Structure formats: C-alpha cells, structure tokens
Amino acid sequence: MGKDDRSKNFNLKVPKGTRDWTGEDAALRDRLFETVTTVFKRHGATTLDTPVFELKEILSGKYGEDSKLIYDLQDQGGELCSLRYDLTVPLARWLAMNPSVQSFKRYQIAKVYRRDQPAMTKGRMREFYQCDFDIAGAYDAMIPDAEVLKIVNDVFKALGWESYTIKMNHRKILDGMFKAAGVKEDLIRPISSAVDKLDKLPWAEVKQEMEAKGLSADIADQIGEWVQRKGGDDIIEFLKSDPVLSQNEDVKKGISDMELLFSYLDAFDARSHVSFDLSLARGLDYYTGLIYEVVTEGSAPQGKGKQQEVGVGSVAAGGRYDNLVGMFSGKPIPCVGISFGIDRIISILKARGESTQRAKDVDAFVMAFGGKGFTGMLTERMQVAQELWASDIKTEFSYKLKPKLPQQFKQAETAGVPLAVILGEEELKAGKVKIKVMGITDENNPEKDGVLVDRKDMVTEIRKRLPTANGA
Amino acid sequence: MGKDDRSKNFNLKVPKGTRDWTGEDAALRDRLFETVTTVFKRHGATTLDTPVFELKEILSGKYGEDSKLIYDLQDQGGELCSLRYDLTVPLARWLAMNPSVQSFKRYQIAKVYRRDQPAMTKGRMREFYQCDFDIAGAYDAMIPDAEVLKIVNDVFKALGWESYTIKMNHRKILDGMFKAAGVKEDLIRPISSAVDKLDKLPWAEVKQEMEAKGLSADIADQIGEWVQRKGGDDIIEFLKSDPVLSQNEDVKKGISDMELLFSYLDAFDARSHVSFDLSLARGLDYYTGLIYEVVTEGSAPQGKGKQQEVGVGSVAAGGRYDNLVGMFSGKPIPCVGISFGIDRIISILKARGESTQRAKDVDAFVMAFGGKGFTGMLTERMQVAQELWASDIKTEFSYKLKPKLPQQFKQAETAGVPLAVILGEEELKAGKVKIKVMGITDENNPEKDGVLVDRKDMVTEIRKRLPTANGA
Numbered sequence: 001m002g003k004d005d006r007s008k009n010f011n012l013k014v015p016k017g018t019r020d021w022t023g024e025d026a027a028l029r030d031r032l033f034e035t036v037t038t039v040f041k042r043h044g045a046t047t048l049d050t051p052v053f054e055l056k057e058i059l060s061g062k063y064g065e066d067s068k069l070i071y072d073l074q075d076q077g078g079e080l081c082s083l084r085y086d087l088t089v090p091l092a093r094w095l096a097m098n099p100s101v102q103s104f105k106r107y108q109i110a111k112v113y114r115r116d117q118p119a120m121t122k123g124r125m126r127e128f129y130q131c132d133f134d135i136a137g138a139y140d141a142m143i144p145d146a147e148v149l150k151i152v153n154d155v156f157k158a159l160g161w162e163s164y165t166i167k168m169n170h171r172k173i174l175d176g177m178f179k180a181a182g183v184k185e186d187l188i189r190p191i192s193s194a195v196d197k198l199d200k201l202p203w204a205e206v207k208q209e210m211e212a213k214g215l216s217a218d219i220a221d222q223i224g225e226w227v228q229r230k231g232g233d234d235i236i237e238f239l240k241s242d243p244v245l246s247q248n249e250d251v252k253k254g255i256s257d258m259e260l261l262f263s264y265l266d267a268f269d270a271r272s273h274v275s276f277d278l279s280l281a282r283g284l285d286y287y288t289g290l291i292y293e294v295v296t297e298g299s300a301p302q303g304k305g306k307q308q309e310v311g312v313g314s315v316a317a318g319g320r321y322d323n324l325v326g327m328f329s330g331k332p333i334p335c336v337g338i339s340f341g342i343d344r345i346i347s348i349l350k351a352r353g354e355s356t357q358r359a360k361d362v363d364a365f366v367m368a369f370g371g372k373g374f375t376g377m378l379t380e381r382m383q384v385a386q387e388l389w390a391s392d393i394k395t396e397f398s399y400k401l402k403p404k405l406p407q408q409f410k411q412a413e414t415a416g417v418p419l420a421v422i423l424g425e426e427e428l429k430a431g432k433v434k435i436k437v438m439g440i441t442d443e444n445n446p447e448k449d450g451v452l453v454d455r456k457d458m459v460t461e462i463r464k465r466l467p468t469a470n471g472a
Numbered sequence: 473m474g475k476d477d478r479s480k481n482f483n484l485k486v487p488k489g490t491r492d493w494t495g496e497d498a499a500l501r502d503r504l505f506e507t508v509t510t511v512f513k514r515h516g517a518t519t520l521d522t523p524v525f526e527l528k529e530i531l532s533g534k535y536g537e538d539s540k541l542i543y544d545l546q547d548q549g550g551e552l553c554s555l556r557y558d559l560t561v562p563l564a565r566w567l568a569m570n571p572s573v574q575s576f577k578r579y580q581i582a583k584v585y586r587r588d589q590p591a592m593t594k595g596r597m598r599e600f601y602q603c604d605f606d607i608a609g610a611y612d613a614m615i616p617d618a619e620v621l622k623i624v625n626d627v628f629k630a631l632g633w634e635s636y637t638i639k640m641n642h643r644k645i646l647d648g649m650f651k652a653a654g655v656k657e658d659l660i661r662p663i664s665s666a667v668d669k670l671d672k673l674p675w676a677e678v679k680q681e682m683e684a685k686g687l688s689a690d691i692a693d694q695i696g697e698w699v700q701r702k703g704g705d706d707i708i709e710f711l712k713s714d715p716v717l718s719q720n721e722d723v724k725k726g727i728s729d730m731e732l733l734f735s736y737l738d739a740f741d742a743r744s745h746v747s748f749d750l751s752l753a754r755g756l757d758y759y760t761g762l763i764y765e766v767v768t769e770g771s772a773p774q775g776k777g778k779q780q781e782v783g784v785g786s787v788a789a790g791g792r793y794d795n796l797v798g799m800f801s802g803k804p805i806p807c808v809g810i811s812f813g814i815d816r817i818i819s820i821l822k823a824r825g826e827s828t829q830r831a832k833d834v835d836a837f838v839m840a841f842g843g844k845g846f847t848g849m850l851t852e853r854m855q856v857a858q859e860l861w862a863s864d865i866k867t868e869f870s871y872k873l874k875p876k877l878p879q880q881f882k883q884a885e886t887a888g889v890p891l892a893v894i895l896g897e898e899e900l901k902a903g904k905v906k907i908k909v910m911g912i913t914d915e916n917n918p919e920k921d922g923v924l925v926d927r928k929d930m931v932t933e934i935r936k937r938l939p940t941a942n943g944a
Contacts, residue, residue, distance in 0.1 A: 011527055012569050012800060015553045018523035020566055022578070026519050042861055044834045044868040044887070047498050051490035051599050052524055052555075052583060055483055073555075074544040076587060081487045083524075083545075094492055097484050106494070111524060115548060127523050139871035143850070147871075154861065267854035328484060362516045378615070382739035389514050389626065396516040399611035399619075415516070 017118035017126025027361075028346055028354070032159075033109055033131075036340060039154045040107040040133050043147060048106040050090035052113075053081040058328075062089050064285060069114045083113035087132040088286075088324065088337065095136055095335075096328030103137030103333075109342070125343065134337030136325070142257050145290050145320060145336050146264035152294060152316060152338060153270045159349070161296070164315070166273050167230075168292040169280035170257055171319075173239065174227075176250030177278070181222045183215065189285065191215060195227050196281035199295075203228065230277040233262065257290065282319060289320035290336070296348065315348070316340045363466055364388055365412035366397040368423040369405040376402035380423055384433065384458075388421070391459045393466075412438060418467055421458070422450060431455050437465050489590035489598025499833075500818055500826070504631075505581055505603075508812060511626045512579040512605050515619060520578040522562035524585075525553040530800075534561050536757060541586045555585035559604040560758075560796070560809065567608055567807075568800030575609030575805075581814070597815065606809030608797070614729050617762050617792060617808050618736035624766060624788060624810060625742045631821070633768070636787070638745050639702075640764040641752040642729055643791075645711065646699075648722030649750075653694045655687065661757065663687060667699050668753035671767075675700065702749040705734065729761065754791060762808070763791035768820065787820070788812045835938055836860055837884035838869040840895040841877040848874035852895055856905065856930075860893070863931045865938075884910060890939055893930070894922060903927050909937050 014020060021029060059070055059082050071083040084090055087108045095101060109131045118126055133151055135144035149166060156164055174195070178188050194209040203224050210220040226245070229235055236258055245251045258276065265271045282291045294316040318338035326332030366384045368377035381397045388395040396417065398408050412420055422434040435458070436450030453461040486492060493501060531542055531554050543555040556562055559580045567573060581603045590598055605623060607616035621638060628636055646667070650660050666681040675696050682692040698717070701707055708730055717723045730748065737743045754763045766788040790810035798804030838856045840849035853869045860867040868889065870880050884892055894906040907930070908922030925933040 011529060012565065013527065014523050015525055015527055015551050018525070020523070021521035022518065022566075026521060029521075030519070041833060042864060042866050044866060046494065047502070049493035049498060049501075051486050051492070052585075053487055053490070053599075055485065055487055057483060072546040072548065074546045076544065079487050093484065094494075097486075113524075127525075135871075137871070140873040143871040143873075146854075150858070150861075263851065264854060267851040268858045270858075361513060379735065379739040382618075382736060386622070386740045386742075389622075392514060394514050394516060399607075399609070399615040401612040401615075 015126070017116070019125065019127075025346065025350075028349055029129075029342070032342060032345060032349070035158045036131055036155050037107070037109070039151055039158055042154070043105070043151060045105045045107045045133060048091065048094060048104075048108050049110065050084065050087070050094060050108070052111070053083050054090060054093065056080040056082045058093050059085055059089060062286075062324075062327075066114075069116050071113045071115050084110075085114060086112050087130050087339070088134070088321070091132070091134055091136070091337075092324040092335070093328055095325045095333050096331075099329065099331065103135075103139075105135050107131070107133045129342035131340040131342050132337060133340075134335055136333050136335045138334055142260040142264060142290070145257075146261055146268060146270070148318065148336055148338050149261075149265060149274070149292065150268040150270045152292075153268075153273065155316075155340065156273075156294075159345070164273055164294055164296040165275050166292055166294050167275050167277040167280045168261075168290060169277055170254035170290050171287050172250040172257070172289065173254035173278070174281060176248040176252075176254060177223065177226055177245060179250065180244050180248045181219050181226070183219060183223070187214060191223070192281045193283060195223065195279055196283065198227065198279040227279040230275050230279070232271075232274065232276055235276040235278065236262070261290065282317065284321075286321045286324050287319040288322045291319035292338070293317040313344060314341065315345050361394060362396050362415055362417045363394040364396075364419045364421050364462055365408070365415070365417040366395060366421045366423070367403070367405065367408035367412070370425055374402060376400070377423055377425070377428075380428060384421060384423060388459065388462070393459065393462060419462055419465055420450070421462070427452065428455075433458055435461055435465060487598070489588070491597065491599075497818065497822075500821055501601075501814070504814060504817060504821070507630045508603055508627050509579070509581070511623055511630055514626070515577070515623055517577045517579045517605060520563065520566060520576075520580050521582065522556065522559070522566060522580070524583070525555050526562060526565065528552040528554045530565050531557055531561060534758075534796075534799075538586075541588050543585045543587050556582075557586060558584050559602050559811070560606070560793070563604070563606055563608070563809075564796040564807070565800055567797045567805050568803075571801065571803065575607075575611075577607050579603070579605045601814035603812040603814050604809055605812075606807055608805050608807045610806055614732040614736060614762070617729075618733055618740060618742070620790065620808055620810050621733075621737060621746070621764065622740040622742045624764075625740075625745065627788075627812065628745075628766075631817070636745055636766055636768040637747050638764055638766050639747050639749040639752045640733075640762060641749055642726035642762050643759050644722040644729070644761065645726030645750070646753055648720040648724075648726060649695065649698055649717060651722065652716050652720045653691050653698070655691060655695075659686060663695070664753040665755060667695065667751055668755065670699065670751040699751040702747050702751070704743075704746065704748055707748040707750065708734070733762065754789065756793075758793045758796050759791040760794045761792035764810070765789040785816060786813065787817050833866060834868050834887055834889045835866040836868075836891045836893050836934055837880070837887070837889040838867060838893045838895070839875070839877065839880035839884070842897055846874060848872070849895055849897070849900075852900060856893060856895060860931065860934070865931065865934060881910075891934055891937055892922070893934065899924065900927075905930055907933055907937065 053073055056072060060067065063085055070085050073081045087110060091106065095104065109129065111127050112130050113127055115126060116124060118124055133148065135148060152166055174192060175188055178191055183191050190213045191210055194206050194213065198206055207220045207224060211217060229238060236255060239245050239251060239255050265274065280291060280293060282293065293314050295313065296315050316338055320336040322334040323332055325335065366381045368381050378401055385395045385397050398411060418438055420436040420438055422436060427433060431454060432452045433455055434450040434452050437447055440448045525545055528544060532539065535557055542557050545553045559582060563578065567576065581601065583599050584602050585599055587598060588596060590596055605620065607620060624638055646664060647660055650663055655663050662685045663682055666678050666685065670678055679692045679696060683689060701710060708727060711717050711723060711727050737746065752763060752765060754765065765786050767785065768787050788810055792808040794806040795804055797807065838853045840853055850873055857867045857869050870883060890910055892908040892910055894908060899905060903926060904924045905927055906922040906924050909919060912920045
C-alpha cells in the first residue's frame with residue numbers, strides 16, 4: 001500500500017445491477033423493514049437468517065430454466081457454492097436439516113442474487129431485497145393460508161395503502177380446468193404460463209401463444225371462456241354450477257379450499273382487496289395449492305412525487321408449496337408463504353412522495369459563540385453534548401476547534417436539525433444555555449431568537465421543543 | 473422438479489464456516505444490533521449499505537497477504553467480482569465515488585467474507601458480521617477520534633459490561649519509537665507486528681522474533697524497555713521526559729494528539745476503561761494515527777452460563793486511516809472508525825447467560841374448549857385473534873379445526889406465551905372471555921384458574937397482565 005497505488009486507475013463503480021443504499025432511500029427502507037417486521041412479530045413469527053451462499057447442489061434443480069441466472073462462487077478449492085437465488089429454498093433446506101422442527105413461522109429479510117439483465121427503470125436488479133414470511137407445518141386446511149393473507153392486509157394497511165388488489169387462485173382449480181378442457185398432461189405447465197400473461201396481453205395474443213404451443217383452437221377458447229372470470233363468492237358459484245367444472249375432482253378440491261379460505265378471511269376481517277382471479281397462474285413450478293399476487297394500480301398523486309407514473313405491478317406474491325422440503329429430506333413439510341418486493345414497494349413509496357423522512361435524524365446541535373478572543377468552547381460543547389447523549393437526545397456539534405456561529409447554524413440547517421443549543425461564555429457562567437428552535441421566521445414568536453434556560457433544566461426544555469417522534 | 477428428485481442424495485448442510493441464525497441466537501443478535509444502532513444514531517450517524525460483492529479490482533491491493541482469503545465470484549461473463557472482505561474498503565470506495573460528500577458519519581452492520589480456516593470454537597467463521605462506525609471528513613485534530621471512543625463506552629455501557637479495556641496507542645508514537653531506536657525503514661512494519669504479539673507472548677519470545685527478523689539484540693531491548701509500558705497520563709509524562717523519545721518529531725506529534733484526546737475524553741466523561749498501551753500495534757497497514765482495540769477479560773460468572781470460559785479477546789478495534797479514500801480517488805478524506813466483533817460479543821453474552829430472551833415473543837394464545845359436540849370454535853378464535861392483532865397484541869392460536877384444550881395449553885407453554893385467552897361457548901354467549909396468566913402455581917392466587925372478563929374489556933385486561941416490555 002505505498003504511495004504509488006494512488007496513481008492506479010480504479011474503475012470506481014459498483015458491480016452491474018447492484019447499488020448502494022444511503023440517505024433517504026436507506027431511511028425509507030429501514031422504515032419499511034420495521035413496519036413489516038412489526039406485523040410479522042405480531043403474528044408470532046421468528047427470524048431465520050441463512051448464509052448468503054449455499055452449496056451449489058442445494059440450489060440446483062429448483063428454478064427450472066432460470067437456473068442459468070444463479071451466481072456461482074469461483075472454485076478456489078473446497079466446496080462449490082452459489083449465491084442464494086431466493087429465500088424459499090434456504091428455508092426448505094433449513095427445515096430438512098432440522099427434522100425435530102415440524103412447524104415454523106419464520107420471516108427473513110435479505111438480499112438475493114440473480115444474474116439477470118438489469119433494468120433499473122423497471123426496478124430489476126442483480127442484487128435485491130426479498131422479504132419473506134412463511135408458515136411451515138401440517139395443519140388443518142387453509143388456516144395458515146388465511147393468516148398469510150391477513151398479514152398481507154396488515155402490511156399494506158400499516159403502510160397506509162388503499163389501492164391494491166390481492167389476486168388469488170388455486171393450482172388445483174387451474175389444473176382441473178385444463179384437464180377438464182382436454183389439455184394433455186405435458187402441456188399443462190406451458191398453457192398455464194400462457195394464461196398467466198392475461199394481465200399483460202389481450203386474450204387474442206394469449207390464445208395465439210396457446211395454439212403455437214400445440215393447443216387446438218376450441219380447447220383454447222373453452223379455457224379463455226373460463227379463465228377470464230374474476231370476482232369473489234360469485235366465482236365459487238360459477239365453478240359449482242358449471243356442468244363440466246363442477247364434476248372435476250381437482251376443481252372440487254379447490255372449491256372446498258376457497259370456501260374455507262373466504263370464511264376464514266371473513267373471520268379475520270380481511271376480505272377487502274381480494275379478487276378471485278381464474279387467470280392467475282404464477283410462474284414457479286413448486287406451488288401446489290392456493291397462489292396469490294398483490295398488484296397495485298399506483299400512479300402517484302398528481303404533483304406530489306417526482307416520478308408521476310409508477311405503473312401497475314406486482315408488489316408481493318406467494319402461495320402454498322407442500323413438496324419442496326420433501327425434495328431435500330424425503331419428509332415433506334407443507335408450507336405456505338409470501339414474498340414482499342421491497343425494492344418495488346420503496347419505488348412506489350418514493351413516487352408517492354413519502355420519502356419526507358429526514359435521512360439524518362438528529363435532535364439537537366450544540367454550538368458556541370463569543371467575541372474577541374473566542375476560544376471555541378470545544379470542551380464545553382463536548383460536555384453539553386455528553387449530557388444530551390446521556391439523556392438519549394440525538395446530538396451533534398462542530399468538529400472544529402473555533403467554528404464561527406454562522407458555520408455552525410449552516411451545518412445544523414443542512415442536516416435538518418430542529419433545535420440549536422447555543423453556549424456563550426457569559427451565559428454558561430450564569431448557569432444558563434440558550435435553546436433555539438430552528439427556522440422560526442415569525443417576527444412575533446417570542447422564541448424567535450431562542451430562549452435562555454437554566455442548565456439544569458436543559459434536557460427538559462429541549463424535550464418540550466422536540467418534534468414528536470416520526471413527526472417529519 | 474418431478475417426483476424423481478426426491479430420491480436424490482443432497483448434502484444437507486451449510487457451506488463450511490457459515491451458519492444459520494435462528495431462535496435465541498437470532499434474538500440476542502437482534503437485541504445487540506438494536507443496542508448499537510441506537511447508540512450510533514444518537515451520535516447522528518446514518519447507515520450505508522453496500523453490495524455484498526465489489527469489483528475485484530476495488531479489493532485488490534488493500535489487504536496485503538490476506539488477499540488470498542478473498543472469495544471470488546466465478547467468471548460467468550461480464551465483470552469480475554469478489555465478496556467484500558470488510559466494510560472499510562466499501563466505505564472508502566463509496567466516498568471516492570461521491571466526491572460531493574466531503575464528510576460522512578456512517579454505520580454499517582453486515583456480513584463479510586474470508587476464506588480462512590474456520591475455527592468455530594474460537595468464533596472464526598468464513599461468513600461473519602461486522603458492525604462498523606466511521607467518521608469521514610477533514611476536522612480539527614482528535615475530535616472525531618474522541619467521539620468514536622465515546623461511542624465504544626456507550627455501546628458497552630448499554631450492554632451492561634463492566635470489565636473491558638480500551639487499549640490505545642498512536643502509530644506515529646510507535647513508528648517514532650522504532651526510528652529512535654534505530655530500526656531501519658523496511659523493518660518497521662515487521663517489527664511492529666512482532667510488538668503487537670506482546671499481549672499473547674512473553675517478551676523473550678517477541679525479542680526472539682525481532683532478532684529473527686534481523687534486529688540487533690540491543691535495539692530490541694531498547695524497544696522492549698519502551699513498549700512494555702501502559703497507563704494513562706503517566707505514559708504521556710514518560711514520553712515527554714525520555715531524553716531520546718521526547719526529541720523525535722513523530723513521537724512529539726503523537727504526544728500532542730494523545731494529550732488532546734485525553735482532554736476530550738474527559739469532557740465526554742469517557743476516560744474510564746482506557747489504557748494507553750505502547751505495545752498495541754494493530755495488523756492493518758492502513759492506519760495512520762490513533763489505533764485502539766477493546767479487550768475483555770470475560771470468564772462467565774460461575775454457574776450461570778453453559779460455557780464457563782470465554783477467555784480474553786478482542787471485541788472491537790479500529791483507528792484512524794487518512795489515506796485509504798485517496799487510494800481510490802486521489803483526493804484523500806481522513807477517516808477514523810471502529811469495528812465491533814458482533815459474533816464474539818454474542819458468544820460472550822451467551823456465556824454470561826444473557827440469552828434468557830425468549831426467541832419467540834408472543835403475548836397471548838387464543839384457545840377454546842367445549843364439551844360433547846365441540847365445534848372447535850375456529851371462527852371465534854380467529855375473530856378474537858384479529859381483535860388482538862388490531863390492538864398490537866402479539867397473538868397466536870392453534871391451526872387445528874378442533875384442538876383439544878391440553879394440546880392448546882401445551883402449545884402456548886412451549887412457546888413461552890404468558891397469557892391464555894380461553895373461549896367457551898357459554899361464556900362467549902354471555903359476552904365474556906377468560907384470561908389466564910400461564911404458570912400460576914400458587915393455590916391461593918385468585919386468578920389461578922383464570923378470570924372471566926367482559927369481551928369489551930378484553931384488550932385492557934390483557935394489557936394489565938402482560939409482562940413489561942423486555943421483562944424476560
């Protein structure tokens with residue numbers, strides 16, 4: 001590390017598809033983490049934190065053709081490892097490794113890695129956060145599923161969101177439909193993935209894709225007639241009354257689950273925002289029952305945010321996957337869960353102008369002033385800062401020996417500090433300090449130039465004048 | 473993902489040197505994160521979160537011979553990347569990338585990666601947490617340095633630790649000493665690293681190492697005579713009065729810094745636990761001024777923890793590094809910081825028997841009972857749970873349709889839930905629920921069998937009986 005290194009030309013950037021988090025974004029992210037964690041814990045969840053990389057073989061065979069997006073570590077001798085691609089497979093691996101655990105309600109907030117083509121504008125990154133909540137264990141039907149959806153409601157309620165839809169469907173209903181329509185077994189997943197595009201493409205294009213995949217036009221039309229329905233109890237009524245579907249065993253099983261689910265959601269007061277959408281299919285192969293996706297129709301309120309268009313998009317998704325743990329241990333543990341798209345939710349919060357929170361959250365700035373021969377009063381500023389820290393008041397002061405008063409005010413203003421504590425030699429000798437609420441412009445406010453208080457009352461007087469918590 | 477995969481033999485483990493965090497360990501870790509974050513924020517710090525991997529060239533040339541421990545990502549096309557080795561180089565990279573930022577007080581809590589030989593018993597892992605606090609910016613001498621040390625005091629005070637020592641020294645004093653003793657320039661770092669072992673080895677062995685490195689016995693003896701001193705102001709007195717050392721320019725500069733530092737620590741009421749230790753050298757090359765290391769003499773109190781011996785060890789370390797940012801941008805920004813060894817601190821907290829915190833933190837368990845024809849009252853349990861969640865009471869209930877009462881009590885007991893809310897059909901009809909504090913064994917306690925309360929008072933009555941926050 002000699003001086004020669006300075007001349008070296010560094011490529012000063014972060015790797016493609018990654019980013020640093022700081023300032024308002026980090027503050028917004030922390031607030032979001034706190035919100036979701038509070039909800040998860042209210043439901044009795046505990047956290048699981050897994051290594052950022054797993055043995056390569058743990059991940060292989062789990063993600064279908066997306067496996068090519070997995071980041072591998074270089075073979076430097078020893079085990080072959082890959083960066084985690086999601087938080088679901090590590091959970092399944094942990095459950096399989098701990099056979100004494102037969103039930104587990106866990107959350108995990110962590111970054112995952114996908115060597116995808118980054119599209120920053122769409123929020124598609126190579127390193128991004130996932131925030132997962134899952135309930136593992138063999139329970140009576142649909143009870144944990146209903147609690148997961150209750151949690152979805154609780155999270156968005158806590159965020160103050162009104163306009164979102166929880167689209168849900170059931171793999172058994174979907175597969176039963178395909179079978180009832182005459183789709184051959186090996187075409188079910190491909191046709192399912194075509195149906196899943198109905199939220200983005202018109203029916204004609206989806207039908208075209210189905211025909212290209214080898215489905216006859218009349219079967220496609222039959223499917224189209226069915227899957228374009230969405231609603232609530234009326235969808236259950238439709239499925240029960242349709243002469244073909246009502247006879248299919250898979251569909252029947254799915255209907256029974258959905259009826260239970262709706263009654264449980266009613267008990268949880270969590271039926272609002274729900275749409276039973278027969279076109280929802282979800283990409284991942286491992287789902288076995290209920291599936292859901294939360295979408296928001298979120299253009300920002302006019303004139304509030306910088307970006308006006310947020311667009312429709314998925315902000316959370318999940319479902320029931322009863323066989324994944326069994327892939328590791330041979331002993332299946334049924335699971336149901338949800339993954340919140342943290343980065344996307346943050347983009348929307350920002351677009352809605354909710355990043356008003358100060359990145360830096362300091363309560364008081366201790367400063368000093370004096371006339372000719374001013375020493376800077378550094379020790380005195382330090383002592384006062386120390387007293388405030390001891391009282392849990394977030395405090396800063398200038399790291400200069402002899403800072404000028406305007407400099408100190410500017411530093412406090414820039415950091416958005418609400419209160420100044422101003423020390424003067426005469427005042428300190430008289431046992432007093434001045435407290436000034438920053439930014440008072442009203443000439444008639446008696447505290448415009450600050451107020452002298454006894455040093456012993458300093459903490460109390462500061463507390464009186466602090467904005468209430470999170471009052472930004 | 474067909475059924476065939478089930479037969480596959482997975483190597484069910486985490487990669488060597490990594491671990492999962494869950495249960496009490498995770499709860500203890502979260503408490504520690506909260507403690508240090510509260511202290512950092514009280515001092516006006518904001519967070520910076522960097523990607524888990526950096527461009528390989530960013531890390532190269534920073535860690536000397538330890539560079540071989542860096543994990544590289546496989547070359548899958550595109551940029552060559554490596555997992556971060558610490559949080560200091562990413563901070564320096566960020567500062568260099570953001571030239572408009574001339575000062576920054578940041579903390580970062582994140583995992584770092586070293587392909588070292590793991591030694592679990594010593595707490596040496598390949599993936600482990602670092603928790604860093606740094607102050608970047610050109611300020612008057614020793615002011616930020618003093619605040620970093622104040623933070624060290626605040627963190628261990630918040631953890632309730634009494635027995636720890638903040639060993640400190642100054643690179644300029646150390647280097648000045650070596651020069652004054654006649655050590656040649658190219659031997660200074662090797663001799664420095666020998667001196668650093670004085671906390672583990674007797675002087676005779678350190679002297680042997682020095683001689684092996686090419687130092688003459690009399691120079692070694694002179695150094696030994698100097699570096700084995702430790703204390704407080706008396707060390708400053710010694711340095712100022714020693715006829716050789718007091719004339720060395722580097723030593724003089726160091727003395728002036730240490731005098732300032734001590735006066736600032738006094739102002740911060742942070743002089744306790746400090747030991748000016750002339751043998752402290754610290755391994756990393758990039759330190760340029762004050763260096764420090766926090767050690768604890770921590771065997772656990774008899775009989776409290778499972779492990780009795782924790783041993784002496786470093787739990788935090790850091791110093792001033794004024795040239796690292798300049799290696800990236802050519803424009804140096806002076807920095808001073810500290811890194812807390814989270815995993816080691818957690819081991820010590822556990823050994824001290826402080827992992828009493830419940831891993832699962834649930835307030836109330838809603839259960840139901842009934843006689844012949846008992847329906848299980850699932851909907852009613854769900855409705856009550858929903859009411860409690862809405863009042864921010866952490867609540868669980870059995871996911872069984874018709875759970876037996878002893879089963880429900882057992883589930884609540886196992887999870888350490890303090891309160892049961894018991895529903896009976898008759899009671900519910902009469903608008904009442906029973907609240908029972910779990911684990912009352914005193915026959916004379918009037919609430920031993922629970923107390924019937926009006927449903928409308930349920931939340932209030934539960935709150936009355938909840939243990940106070942963190943009262944574990």
